[in-house]
Amino acid sequence: MSSQSTQPMVKAENVHKSFGHLKVLKGIDLEVAHREVFCLVGPSGSGKSTFLRCINHLEQINGGRLSVDGRLVGYREKGDKLYELKEKEVAAQRRDIGMVFQRFNLFPHMTALTNVMEAPVQVKGESKSVARERALKLLDRVGLADKAKNYPTQLSGGQQQRVAIARALAMEPKLMLFDEPTSALDPELVGEVLDVMRGLAEDGMTMIVVTHEMGFAREVGDALVFMDDGVVVEAGHPRDVLGNPQHERTKSFLSKVL
Amino acid sequence: MTDPLDKVPADVPPDGGRDASPRKYSGPIKAVPVRHYGRWISAVVVLGLLALLVRAFADAQIQWSVVGDQITNGTFAWGAWETLKITVYSMVIGVVLGAILAVMRLSPNPVLSSVAWGYIWFFRGTPVLVQILLWFNLSLVFQYLDLGFIYRDEMNQVMTPFVAALLALGLNEAAYMAEICRAGIQSVDSGQTEAAHALGMKGGKTMRRIVLPQAMRVIIPPTGNEFINMLKTSSLAFAIGYGELFLRGREFGSRTLAIMEGYIVISLWYLALTTVFSIGQYYLERYYARGSSRSLPPTPLQRLRKQLSSFRVQSNVGGVKV
Ligand SMILES: Nc1ncnc2c1ncn2[C@@H]1O[C@H](COP(=O)(O)OP(=O)(O)OP(=O)(O)O)[C@@H](O)[C@H]1O
Ligand SMILES: [Mg+2]
Numbered sequence: 001m002s003s004q005s006t007q008p009m010v011k012a013e014n015v016h017k018s019f020g021h022l023k024v025l026k027g028i029d030l031e032v033a034h035r036e037v038f039c040l041v042g043p044s045g046s047g048k049s050t051f052l053r054c055i056n057h058l059e060q061i062n063g064g065r066l067s068v069d070g071r072l073v074g075y076r077e078k079g080d081k082l083y084e085l086k087e088k089e090v091a092a093q094r095r096d097i098g099m100v101f102q103r104f105n106l107f108p109h110m111t112a113l114t115n116v117m118e119a120p121v122q123v124k125g126e127s128k129s130v131a132r133e134r135a136l137k138l139l140d141r142v143g144l145a146d147k148a149k150n151y152p153t154q155l156s157g158g159q160q161q162r163v164a165i166a167r168a169l170a171m172e173p174k175l176m177l178f179d180e181p182t183s184a185l186d187p188e189l190v191g192e193v194l195d196v197m198r199g200l201a202e203d204g205m206t207m208i209v210v211t212h213e214m215g216f217a218r219e220v221g222d223a224l225v226f227m228d229d230g231v232v233v234e235a236g237h238p239r240d241v242l243g244n245p246q247h248e249r250t251k252s253f254l255s256k257v258l
Numbered sequence: 259m260t261d262p263l264d265k266v267p268a269d270v271p272p273d274g275g276r277d278a279s280p281r282k283y284s285g286p287i288k289a290v291p292v293r294h295y296g297r298w299i300s301a302v303v304v305l306g307l308l309a310l311l312v313r314a315f316a317d318a319q320i321q322w323s324v325v326g327d328q329i330t331n332g333t334f335a336w337g338a339w340e341t342l343k344i345t346v347y348s349m350v351i352g353v354v355l356g357a358i359l360a361v362m363r364l365s366p367n368p369v370l371s372s373v374a375w376g377y378i379w380f381f382r383g384t385p386v387l388v389q390i391l392l393w394f395n396l397s398l399v400f401q402y403l404d405l406g407f408i409y410r411d412e413m414n415q416v417m418t419p420f421v422a423a424l425l426a427l428g429l430n431e432a433a434y435m436a437e438i439c440r441a442g443i444q445s446v447d448s449g450q451t452e453a454a455h456a457l458g459m460k461g462g463k464t465m466r467r468i469v470l471p472q473a474m475r476v477i478i479p480p481t482g483n484e485f486i487n488m489l490k491t492s493s494l495a496f497a498i499g500y501g502e503l504f505l506r507g508r509e510f511g512s513r514t515l516a517i518m519e520g521y522i523v524i525s526l527w528y529l530a531l532t533t534v535f536s537i538g539q540y541y542l543e544r545y546y547a548r549g550s551s552r553s554l555p556p557t558p559l560q561r562l563r564k565q566l567s568s569f570r571v572q573s574n575v576g577g578v579k580v
Contacts (some may be wrong), residue, residue, distance in 0.1 A: 056456055058452055058455065058456065087460055087461060088460065091455070091458045091459065091460045092458065094455065094456055094457070094458045095457075095458035097456070098456075099453075099456040101449060101452070101453065103449055105447075105449040105450060105452065105453035106453075107450065107453070107454075107468055107472075108472065108550060109471045109472055109546075109548065109550075118457070118467065119457035119458060119459065122459060122463055122467055123457060123458040123459055123463075151548065153550070167457070168456075168457070171457060171458060
C-alpha cells in the first residue's frame with residue numbers, strides 16, 4: 001500500500017530511453033507529488049511525449065527506474081532482478097492512469113456517450129446502466145451533456161478533446177497525463193479545454209501536463225520542468241522558472257514561446 | 259468625415275440601423291437551374307442502342323418460351339439453392355479463417371506470422387480447380403480419415419462432392435480474405451490502439467472492440483466482391499459432380515439440346531443472386547460507415563430520386579456531368 005505523505009505519485013530516477021541508436025531520454029530524474037499539477041515544457045523533439053508515454057508503459061524504458069504510486073512501471077523487482085510484467089498486469093497498471101492525446105484519438109465508430117462508457121464496461125466489467133450514469137455525469141461536467149449522442153466527426157476539436165478527457169476520467173484514474181492537449185486546436189477552442197483541466201486541478205487530480213500554454217502553467221501549475229535534448233535542464237515553481245529562468249537554454253526557449 | 263475614428267452617433271443602433279428597413283436579399287434563392295442537354299441526348303442514345311440489342315435477341319434463334327418455362331423449374335431452383343449454400347458456407351470459412359490468419363500475420367510472434375505467410379503462399383499459389391480435385395481425390399492417398407479416438411471413417415465416405423468443394427473453396431478463400439483483413443486492420447490509425455491500451459484494454463479486446471469495427475469499412479467492399487466472385491467460382495465444383503447451378507445448366511443443355519436456353523436460364527439465376535447480395539452489401543457498408551462522416555450515405559431510393567432530379571437541377575455533389 002502507498003501512503004500519500006511518503007510516496008510521490010510518480011518517481012523517475014535516471015530514466016533512459018532510446019529508439020535503436022537514437023537516445024531520446026538521457027537520465028531523467030523527477031518527482032511528482034500527489035494532487036500536484038506538474039507541467040513539462042521544452043522544444044520539439046526534446047522527449048516530452050516519450051517520457052509521458054513511458055509513464056503508462058506505451059514505451060518501455062531502457063534504463064533507470066520509473067514508478068507510479070510506489071510501483072515500478074512495467075516491471076517487477078525481485079532480489080536484484082527485474083522481471084517484465086505480463087500483458088494483463090501492464091493493462092491493470094494502465095487502468096489507474098488516464099491519458100489525453102494531442103490528436104484526441106476518440107473511437108470514431110462510437111458516440112460521445114459510448115466512448116466514455118467503453119472502458120468501464122469492457123475493462124472493469126461495470127454494468128451498462130452504472131457506466132451510462134457516470135458517463136452522462138462526466139459529459140455534463142465537461143459541458144457536453146447535450147452532445148452525448150453525437151459521433152466524434154460531428155463534434156468540434158475542442159468538444160472532442162473534452163469527450164476524450166471525460167473518457168479518461170471514467171476509469172477514475174489517480175493520475176492524468178496530458179500530451180499537448182490543446183495544440184491541435186484552433187485558438188478560440190483552447191480556452192474551453194483548459195477550463196476543464198483547471199477544474200480537474202481544483203478537484204485535486206494529480207496531473208502531468210505537456211504544454212506550450214505558459215499562461216496555464218503559470219496559473220494552474222504547482223511545478224514545472226524544462227526539458228531539452230532528453231535531460232531536465234531546469235525545474236521549480238512555474239512562477240520562478242518562467243519568470244526568472246537560470247539557464248541559457250531555458251531563456252532562449254522561453255523567449256520564443258512567451 | 260474628417261476623422262476616420264469618429265464614433266457612430268449615439269442615436270443610431272450599433273448595427274447601423276439596418277433593422278429599421280427589411281434587409282436586402284432575404285428569403286431563399288430562386289435561380290433558373292442549369293439545363294443538362296447532354297444528359298438528355300446521351301439517355302436517348304443509350305435507350306436506342308438497348309432497343310436494338312433487345313430486337314436482335316428477340317429475332318435470334320432462341321426459344322424464349324423454353325427459357326420462360328425453365329426459369330421456374332425446380333431443378334434450376336435447387337441448383338441455385340446448392341450454389342447459394344456452398345457460397346455462404348465457403349465464405350463463412352473464408353472470412354473467419356481469413357481474419358484469424360490476418361491477426362496471426364500481424365502478430366509479433368514469428369511462429370504465428372510464418373505459419374500464416376506459408377498458408378497464404380500455398381493457397382493463393384495453386385488454381386482453385388486443382389485444389390477442388392485434390393480434396394476430392396484424397397482417398398487415393400489416404401484411405402482412412404483417422405482422428406484417433408474421436409473419429410475414424412473411410413475417406414471416400416467423408417469426402418463427398420459437397421465436403422470437397424467446401425474445403426477447397428473455403429480454405430482458398432481464407433488466403434484472400436487474410437490479405438483483405440490485413441489491409442483493413444493496417445488502415446486503422448495506431449492512435450486508436452494506443453488510446454485503447456491507455457484505458458487498460460488488452461490486445462484481444464482492443465482488436466475486437468476498437469480496431470476490427472473500424473477496419474470493417476475497408477474490409478467490406480472487397481469482401482462483397484469476393485462473395486460475388488464465390489457465387490460464380492463455385493461453378494467449378496461441377497467438375498466433381500456437385501449439383502450446383504452450372505452443372506444443372508450443362509445437363510439441361512445436353513439432355514434437351516436447348517444449350518443456349520439452359521445457359522441463359524442459369525445466367526438469369528446468377529444475376530438474381532448477385533443482385534440480392536449487392537443490395538445486402540450496400541446496407542452493410544452503410545451500417546459500418548456510421549461515425550466516418552458527418553451524415554450517412556443515401557439509401558438507393560434516395561439516390562435514385564436525386565439522380566432523376568439531376569436531369570433538371572445542377573448537382574455539384576458526386577454527379578459526373580455528361
Ligand atoms: N517510436 C519511435 N521510433 C523512433 N523514434 C522516435 C519514436 N518516438 C519518438 N521518436 C523520436 O524521439 C524524439 C523525441 O520525440 P518526442 O515525441 O518525445 O518529442 P516531444 O518533446 O514530444 O516533441 P513535440 O513537442 O514535437 O511533441 C524525436 O527525435 C522523435 O523523432
Ligand atoms: Mg510530443
